[in-house]
Amino acid sequence: MRVSEVQQESLTAEKAKWMYQKMVEIRRFEDQVHETFSTGTIPGFVHLYAGEEAVAVGVCSHLDDKDYITSTHRGHGHCIAKGCDLKGMMAEIYGKATGLCKGKGGSMHIADVSKGMLGANGIVGGGFPLATGAGLSAKLRKTGGVAVCFFGDGANNHGTFHEGINQAAIWDLPVIFVAENNGYGESTPFEYASSCKSIADRAAGYNIPGETVDGKDTMAVYEAAQRAVERARNGEGPSLIECVTYRNYGHFEGDAQTYKTQEEREQHLNELDAIIRFREHLLSNNLATEDELHSIDENVRQAVADAKEFAEKSPMPEANQLTTDVYVNYKPGGEE
Amino acid sequence: MARQISFADAINEAIKEAMRNDENVILLGEDVAGGADLDHLGDEDAWGGVMGVTKGLVQEFGRDRILDTPIAEAGYVGAAVSAAATGMRPIAELMFNDFIGSCLDEVMNQGAKLRYMFGGHAKIPLVIRTMHGAGFRAAAQHSQTLYGMFTAIPGVKVVVPSSPADAKGLLISAIEDDDMVVFFEDKTLYNVKGEVPEGHYTIPIGKADIKRSGDDLTIVAIGKQVNTALTAAEQLEQKGIEAEVVDPRSLSPLDENTILKSVQKTSRLLIVDEANPRCNAATDISALVADKGFDYLDAPIKMVTAPHSPVPFSPALEDLYLPSPEKILAVVSELIDDESIVTI
Numbered sequence: 001m002r003v004s005e006v007q008q009e010s011l012t013a014e015k016a017k018w019m020y021q022k023m024v025e026i027r028r029f030e031d032q033v034h035e036t037f038s039t040g041t042i043p044g045f046v047h048l049y050a051g052e053e054a055v056a057v058g059v060c061s062h063l064d065d066k067d068y069i070t071s072t073h074r075g076h077g078h079c080i081a082k083g084c085d086l087k088g089m090m091a092e093i094y095g096k097a098t099g100l101c102k103g104k105g106g107s108m109h110i111a112d113v114s115k116g117m118l119g120a121n122g123i124v125g126g127g128f129p130l131a132t133g134a135g136l137s138a139k140l141r142k143t144g145g146v147a148v149c150f151f152g153d154g155a156n157n158h159g160t161f162h163e164g165i166n167q168a169a170i171w172d173l174p175v176i177f178v179a180e181n182n183g184y185g186e187s188t189p190f191e192y193a194s195s196c197k198s199i200a201d202r203a204a205g206y207n208i209p210g211e212t213v214d215g216k217d218t219m220a221v222y223e224a225a226q227r228a229v230e231r232a233r234n235g236e237g238p239s240l241i242e243c244v245t246y247r248n249y250g251h252f253e254g255d256a257q258t259y260k261t262q263e264e265r266e267q268h269l270n271e272l273d274a275i276i277r278f279r280e281h282l283l284s285n286n287l288a289t290e291d292e293l294h295s296i297d298e299n300v301r302q303a304v305a306d307a308k309e310f311a312e313k314s315p316m317p318e319a320n321q322l323t324t325d326v327y328v329n330y331k332p333g334g335e336e
Numbered sequence: 337m338a339r340q341i342s343f344a345d346a347i348n349e350a351i352k353e354a355m356r357n358d359e360n361v362i363l364l365g366e367d368v369a370g371g372a373d374l375d376h377l378g379d380e381d382a383w384g385g386v387m388g389v390t391k392g393l394v395q396e397f398g399r400d401r402i403l404d405t406p407i408a409e410a411g412y413v414g415a416a417v418s419a420a421a422t423g424m425r426p427i428a429e430l431m432f433n434d435f436i437g438s439c440l441d442e443v444m445n446q447g448a449k450l451r452y453m454f455g456g457h458a459k460i461p462l463v464i465r466t467m468h469g470a471g472f473r474a475a476a477q478h479s480q481t482l483y484g485m486f487t488a489i490p491g492v493k494v495v496v497p498s499s500p501a502d503a504k505g506l507l508i509s510a511i512e513d514d515d516m517v518v519f520f521e522d523k524t525l526y527n528v529k530g531e532v533p534e535g536h537y538t539i540p541i542g543k544a545d546i547k548r549s550g551d552d553l554t555i556v557a558i559g560k561q562v563n564t565a566l567t568a569a570e571q572l573e574q575k576g577i578e579a580e581v582v583d584p585r586s587l588s589p590l591d592e593n594t595i596l597k598s599v600q601k602t603s604r605l606l607i608v609d610e611a612n613p614r615c616n617a618a619t620d621i622s623a624l625v626a627d628k629g630f631d632y633l634d635a636p637i638k639m640v641t642a643p644h645s646p647v648p649f650s651p652a653l654e655d656l657y658l659p660s661p662e663k664i665l666a667v668v669s670e671l672i673d674d675e676s677i678v679t680i
């Protein structure tokens with residue numbers, strides 16, 4: 001079943017350039033993290049979003065600060081598309097006091113509630129009920145907002161997928177479930193782990209619209225998300241969009257990726273690349289000029305370099321931060 | 337010198353030994369082999385577990401016995417419970433103990449209780465191997481130490497090895513045990529090497545090990561904190577203080593006798609546990625000694641634990657979160673009246 005056809009707003013040049021910029025920001029940011037991680041200066045482990053930019057950006061281009069998103073362990077792209085500050089993000093990834101979460105969360109937990117970004121998430125499947133609850137809250141508080149749940153193909157087998165979607169459906173909540181089917185959950189192929197042919201097929205079980213789109217075609221994601229967001233804003237309930245995509249890097253940095261074939265990797269890095277394709281779309285539809293896109297590229301390069309420098313120069317959190325922010329009004333261990 | 341292998345390889349060997357001995361032993365979990373159904377990999381695994389601990393097992397035992405699962409902990413842990421109840425001897429890998437949130441019912445209400453509720457007419461020979469511990473910069477949802485939670489549940493046995501040799505012997509025992517055992521592997525120990533015997537051997541579950549003997553105070557430490565305690569003990573030795581380091585090795589059952597006997601000898605007790613301070617193994621052992629060994633004590637029981645907060649991501653904070661030799665020395669100076677201890 002397709003999401004009900006609604007009047008398609010055509011993409012303005014301004015919006016198109018904003019989308020291109022966000023996609024390039026994600027790519028450049030992740031390439032930078034990849035590069036820096038290999039030098040050992042980034043603590044812990046990171047899961048990079050490069051390759052999947054069209055999904056986060058195609059969806060978030062319909063959202064503003066009153067709308068919520070829930071994210072995954074692979075959350076940097078969602079953060080950037082939802083408007084999180086690059087400096088605050090990079091500092092968080094370095095564990096610095098100036099990070100968006102004061103260095104307490106790190107890559108897997110970056111959040112900016114003021115932007116409606118309810119956090120990357122270390123628990124696969126953690127986002128489904130959270131998005132449903134944010135949708136319930138938006139509906140009852142009559143904010144006009146919607147909630148988007150980004151999730152992976154691996155997460156679609158977790159029990160929370162079914163519990164979250166069913167609840168959103170029976171209460172007609174303004175929630176959009178966006179599957180990022182990148183073919184693998186860690187090293188396990190989607191086809192092995194899932195008994196369905198497509199994740200979109202599962203929508204039928206909850207009597208909500210579900211469709212599969214080429215998740216590396218920015219316009220296809222943009223249009224599907226537009227239909228689903230309108231439907232949600234009109235009080236018609238949740239939808240599911242499956243975006244077929246690919247992650248350019250490993251599951252996490254350091255993954256040897258033997259489960260991928262050389263052929264598929266090259267294809268995705270080149271002719272199927274979402275940014276190359278969106279760039280061509282903008283140029284051939286006169287939505288941007290070569291010069292404009294070039295200057296976006298340059299500005300983004302600088303912004304990411306600035307974010308890196310900011311993170312490097314920022315201080316580590318003070319020792320007294322260890323036990324703050326656990327509760328609102330109870331300091332474990334007593335006041336010192 | 338005898339053979340040295342890593343904690344990770346010791347676990348791999350234990351699984352192999354148990355699987356060779358009993359065809360009902362199977363391993364299931366997320367990416368325990370990896371790359372399922374991919375022709376280009378042949379019979380190779382893509383991962384062998386997220387840390388490579390189960391690497392190579394699929395070549396020997398095949399995909400019928402080394403099962404990659406969907407990311408659905410309730411699904412496969414629950415299946416492992418009833419496979420165990422019906423004649424198999426499964427090892428279910430819960431990648432990080434933090435993910436117990438996704439399958440607690442299967443452990444707490446099903447696996448732990450079936451035998452009792454059925455009046456003894458069932459047994460659950462299941463091992464849940466799971467990774468725990470801070471110090472890996474893995475942040476709040478991948479760094480917890482939750483063995484205290486399982487110790488509180490009747491019907492669950494809890495094993496926490498601190499060395500490669502203990503890990504191998506205890507894991508073989510756990511697999512051959514007829515009860516459900518949750519087996520904790522500290523992620524920062526995997527690369528630690530130690531002497532490990534070849535072949536099949538077991539270490540009884542419920543038997544503590546005195547990792548260092550001494551007369552002046554008892555330090556009971558759990559998991560990798562045994563190593564922290566041993567480092568502190570070496571530094572105390574330079575001050576003429578002999579600490580006895582007791583490793584319970586299993587928290588359920590708990591070897592009460594070995595702990596009480598040690599405290600009887602030393603009259604002082606310090607417990608080192610990297611879990612949060614409330615309702616954990618340290619408070620449990622403290623209650624045991626307060627109850628049954630109060631007369632042996634010459635000083636209050638002390639604990640070094642993590643604070644009552646989630647595990648922070650930032651290295652600057654995570655280093656403060658964990659117990660350390662310095663923290664142990666500071667507390668020992670309260671137990672033994674000697675100001676020079678802290679300044680070692």
Ligand SMILES: Cc1ncc(C[n+]2csc(CCOP(=O)(O)OP(=O)(O)O)c2C)c(N)n1
Pocket residue numbers: 072073074122123124125151152153154155156180182184185186251366407409431435438
């Ligand atoms: C409840 C839970 N189980 C397992 C994991 C370990 N884990 C982290 S990411 C991941 C794979 C997720 O795959 P998918 O949903 O497809 O997202 P992708 O990584 O492909 O973006 C797994 C198994 C986890 N973090 N949480």
Ligand SMILES: [Mg+2]
Pocket residue numbers: 152153154180181182183184185186
């Ligand atoms: Mg995936």
